[in-house]
Amino acid sequence: MVKRVSMSDAECPVARALDAIGDWWSLLIVRDAFDGARRFSEFQKGLGIAKGILSGRLRHLVTIGVLEQVPASDSSAYGEYVLTEKGRSLFLVIVALRQWGEANLFAPGERHSTLVEADGLTPVTPIELRSSAGQKLDPRNTRVRKVGQSLERQCPP
Amino acid sequence: MVKRVSMSDAECPVARALDAIGDWWSLLIVRDAFDGARRFSEFQKGLGIAKGILSGRLRHLVTIGVLEQVPASDSSAYGEYVLTEKGRSLFLVIVALRQWGEANLFAPGERHSTLVEADGLTPVTPIELRSSAGQKLDPRNTRVRKVGQSLERQCPP
DNA sequence: AATTCTGGTCTTATGATGAGACCAGATGAC
DNA sequence: GTCATCTGGTCTCATCATAAGACCAGAATT
Numbered sequence: 001m002v003k004r005v006s007m008s009d010a011e012c013p014v015a016r017a018l019d020a021i022g023d024w025w026s027l028l029i030v031r032d033a034f035d036g037a038r039r040f041s042e043f044q045k046g047l048g049i050a051k052g053i054l055s056g057r058l059r060h061l062v063t064i065g066v067l068e069q070v071p072a073s074d075s076s077a078y079g080e081y082v083l084t085e086k087g088r089s090l091f092l093v094i095v096a097l098r099q100w101g102e103a104n105l106f107a108p109g110e111r112h113s114t115l116v117e118a119d120g121l122t123p124v125t126p127i128e129l130r131s132s133a134g135q136k137l138d139p140r141n142t143r144v145r146k147v148g149q150s151l152e153r154q155c156p157p
Numbered sequence: 158m159v160k161r162v163s164m165s166d167a168e169c170p171v172a173r174a175l176d177a178i179g180d181w182w183s184l185l186i187v188r189d190a191f192d193g194a195r196r197f198s199e200f201q202k203g204l205g206i207a208k209g210i211l212s213g214r215l216r217h218l219v220t221i222g223v224l225e226q227v228p229a230s231d232s233s234a235y236g237e238y239v240l241t242e243k244g245r246s247l248f249l250v251i252v253a254l255r256q257w258g259e260a261n262l263f264a265p266g267e268r269h270s271t272l273v274e275a276d277g278l279t280p281v282t283p284i285e286l287r288s289s290a291g292q293k294l295d296p297r298n299t300r301v302r303k304v305g306q307s308l309e310r311q312c313p314p
Numbered sequence: 315a316a317t318t319c320t321g322g323t324c325t326t327a328t329g330a331t332g333a334g335a336c337c338a339g340a341t342g343a344c
Numbered sequence: 345g346t347c348a349t350c351t352g353g354t355c356t357c358a359t360c361a362t363a364a365g366a367c368c369a370g371a372a373t374t
Contacts, residue, residue: 011268011269011270012188012255012269012270013254013255013256013257013258013259013262013263013269013270014184014185014188014251014254014255014258015185015258016258016262016263017254017255017257017258017262018181018184018185018254020258020262022179022181022184023181023361024175024179024180024362027171027175027179028171028172028175031169031171031172034296035301039320039321040320040321040322041319041320041321044321049362049363050362050363050364050365051321051322051323051364051365052322052323052324052362052363052364052365053361053362053363054322055321055322055323056361065261076320076371076372077370077371077372078320078321078371079321086261088295088296089257089260089261090257091286091295091296092253092256092257092284092285092286093250093253093254093257094171095253095286096249096250096252096253096284097170097171097174097175097250098169098170098171098174099170099249100170100174100246100247100249100250101170101171101172101173101174101177102170103246104222104243104246105170105173105174105177106170106173111168111304112168112169112170112304113168113169113170113301113302113303113304114301114302115299115300115301115302116299116300116301116302117288117289117294117298117299118298118299118300120300120302122288122289124286124288124294124299125287125288125289127249127253127284127285127286128249128284129248129249129252129281129284130282131274131279131281131282132274132279132282137274137281138245138248139191139245139248141274141275142272142273142274142275142281143272143273143275143277144192144270144271144272144273145270145271145272145273145277146270147268147269147270180330181331196351196352197351197352197353198350198351198352201352206332207331207332207333207334208333208334208352208353208354209331209332209333209334209353209354209355209356210330210331210332211353212352212353212354213330233340233341233351234339234340234341235340235351235352236352
């Protein structure tokens with residue numbers, strides 16, 4: 001991704017992550033890939049994105065190893081874009097965004113799509129951050145330790 | 158946020174979330190707010206963002222209720238930006254991004270900042286998505302149920 | 315063989331960004 | 345009290361990114 005201000009060499013993993021997939025479209029492309037989208041036209045129709053932008057985003061996601069182009073799944077001569085392991089590991093990022101959106105961006109009673117377990121019925125429970133002792137962690141009892149330092153909180157959270 | 162393509166009315170919570178806070182800077186501003194940044198100049202120095210852009214982003218984050226402007230914490234006449242409950246609930250989104258970045262964007266042995274527990278030493282364990290029965294969930298055993306539908310996966314994940 | 319589909323590229327108009335000049339009110343130094 | 349400086353912005357301008365659609369070559373379909 002060529003952008004004005006690059007954070008690809010930041011030592012904060014949040015900044016690097018946003019530098020890699022923090023633009024308007026990348027995570028939506030990954031979301032559709034999780035849903036089974038594989039072909040250029042599937043992404044384009046599902047997202048309503050301009051073809052030129054989609055072309056650039058797919059190329060970028062392939063470059064950084066989130067997607068890979070494979071020859072074909074059926075007998076077609078056209079290639080397909082599939083998630084790599086690196087791409088599949090974005091699952092929790094998208095789930096976290098989904099759960100924040102569900103909790104904060106819908107009016108009470110407003111309908112939205114729901115992530116459910118394999119039975120198609122049970123909504124998944126909210127993800128949690130727990131300590132090694134099993135205690136629930138939140139911003140107040142965590143801090144960021146910078147490289148070479150010990151107890152100073154500099155790159156949050 | 159005025160953008161060309163708006164997803165603020167999408168029924169997919171992921172799309173709405175990205176519409177609200179999915180731009181280049183918003184999550185970095187929230188990250189710095191978790192770290193204790195409160196003043197305009199703190200955000201500006203910490204991020205290296207242009208003042209005009211920061212001004213617009215802060216205004217947007219206040220508008221959508223992620224930040225709020227409070228009169229002062231010390232005796233200054235200048236206001237401060239603090240996270241609301243809605244903003245604090247972005248904690249897991251940022252942690253998910255951090256953990257993905259740590260695992261995928263750093264060379265082996267490359268140093269990066271680390272999220273640790275309150276003791277300042279113990280790194281937090283990776284977040285997980287678990288079913289109500291306690292089973293670990295991943296993209297293969299979850300699906301998205303669209304509103305009004307039952308078993309069709311249309312808005313992932 | 316003709317037509318349509320697919321996966322793009324290219325062009326153009328416009329919105330967003332980065333850098334910095336500028337400014338009014340608050341604060342601090344003397 | 346007065347002057348200099350700090351703070352939190354706004355405004356302008358050049359440049360980059362995006363949206364929309366025309367266009368095109370090869371593949372697939374009829």
